[in-house]
Amino acid sequence: MINPLELTGPNFLIFYMLLGTLVLALMYLLRRLSESGAVPRVDYSDPYLIAYLRGGELETMRVAAVSLIDRGFLILSNRRLELVNDRAIDLVRRPVEAAVLRRAQATNDLMLFFDSRTIRRTTVEYKETLQRLRLLPDAHIYRVRMLILAAALAVLIGFALASAVTAAMRGRYNIIYLILLAAFFCGVAIKYYNPLRTALGDALLTDLRTLFQSLKNRASMIRAGGATGEAVLLMAVFGINALPGATFPAAREFDDRRRSNRTSCGGGHGCHSCHSSCSSSCSSSSCGGGGRSGCGGGGGCGGGS
């Protein structure tokens, strides 16, 4: 049997690349296995719960803002958000919406708008609910992820160190490619060890996208004004960019793909907020279903007319 530490040159690099890929794959599989389970019952009457599942606290706030603009409680003009009138706060049901409206009383600057602990506090309940349902990682799941990461880093760094020491003992000091590869795989492991959702949360979101695919397919027919709640549900499940810009011009302002990195990730909540912006902008790959409509699509048993 070949001792991998005896490999040199390109052979060694290929081996390390295979090792790194295997470690990342195992990380992914172990995380999925430890986070899978029976789909829990979820209350879908609050679309912001789904928005939080999809994109975290920042995304929830953005969806709330666009919904409030659509329903006429907020006005977006020249990248400034303004409250229509002070009574609007009494007319909304959800705490996150009330918080967004109160924020509009305090500041209009869109760039600073979501950097608000007050609004963030109103989304904590969503996070706790989703953690309780194991759709977002709780403390226990986070510990398991850390363990998996630690094991992965131990293998990657440990092997790299052992290889470097072996190479040095043999008078070979050109280990720059080893360092680069090790840094690359460790970087990928660190970047993706703690995604926003658990495997169960991913599965539920995928299923929701399948169930709501018909809504997405007819997005162009959704009327502005919020009478049906379909716009906010569409945003919650698929992202703000699922709304047609022609009917919902505010959606363009909040479109992930147009936003620059200047949007605040917030204070101590940096990681999840940045993950939320990444996951919502990358959501198109996991939107589920191409041209096929969602579940059903049959015509039922009504007579042909």
Add this chain to the structure above:
Amino acid sequence: MSAKFEAFLAKLYVDDQARSRFLADRRREALSSGLAEDDCAALENIDLVGLELAANSFARKRASHRLRRPASKLSHWLKSE
């Protein structure tokens, strides 16, 4: 009443030409399909209004199925449904 009778009815509902021939001479069409005498007698007294409406309704239903599932024909062919 038998499978043959149901098959005749199915064709009557779906096939416009078969229905036209039937309406032109009901007894002859029924006899030529090998149906029993009592089946032929029943068909001679068929509810003509209902036949027209049912055939049209079934046709629209089939058309709506095709519209809803454009890929279904291919999948059906592949699966030899």
Add this chain to the structure above:
Amino acid sequence: MNDRFGIGWRPELAAGILSNLDCIDIIEVIADDYFTAPRSKRRALNTLARQVPVALHGVTLGMASAVPVEARRLERTARLVEEVRPEFWSEHLAFVRGGGVEIGHLAAPPRTAATIAGAARNLAAAGQIVGAPPLVENIATLIDPPGSTMSEADWNVEILAAAQCDLLLDLHNLYANAVNFGFDPHQYIDRMPRERIRAIHLAGGRWIKAKSSGEFRLLDDHLHDVPEAVYNLLEYVGEKTCHPLTVILERDGCYPPTNALLNQLDLARQALRRGRERRRTSPVSEAA
């Protein structure tokens, strides 16, 4: 009385249904939409079934036929039932194909001893393969089935007895047949074994005109609101039955706002409640 009220699942109604599960006790899913669906859709259906009780409703088995239902069709129904674990599954007293020809919809077979025997045989096979017999639904028909030797009520009663199945009573189908062919729907309801009425369908339709004769008949198209006459029939069923019923609203298109559909469910609740109340206050109505 724990009556349940639900709605037929249609993708177009997904948003409204999932946002209002507190008002919906059960959802009915068209089974045939999932037989060849990709894994993602079937998994989504399972997720749906974890959120709200689901009933599966088949439309293409063609149970009421002298021709045996193909085992492979029953087997795929069985697989779906096993996967989804619905509250119940149902099918129609109809034939849908013959001689290799697919009709594309539910057609009323001749009401004869042969189709009764065929239906009983098919339902027995279904119960064996799927693991539970379906509820069987009376269908609407625009044509008086040729070759029939008995009334719809008698034919249905015979099938229920022969197959030992329960009835999914579609009240708009009953109403449409009653107005089209001139019988009293209340008498039909009175003929049914009451303990076998387990579920109810509500729907709407419209009048269509025959070009040849100018005659009008009522089409059960599921594209219109439930008419008052059907709510009245529901009230009558409520008066005649003393066990819980599952009432499902069917809508296949021309979808109104969700609130309008939920309002129709509320009207159904009120109708059934009135019937129950009438039964409670007038026990003599129990007489057969």
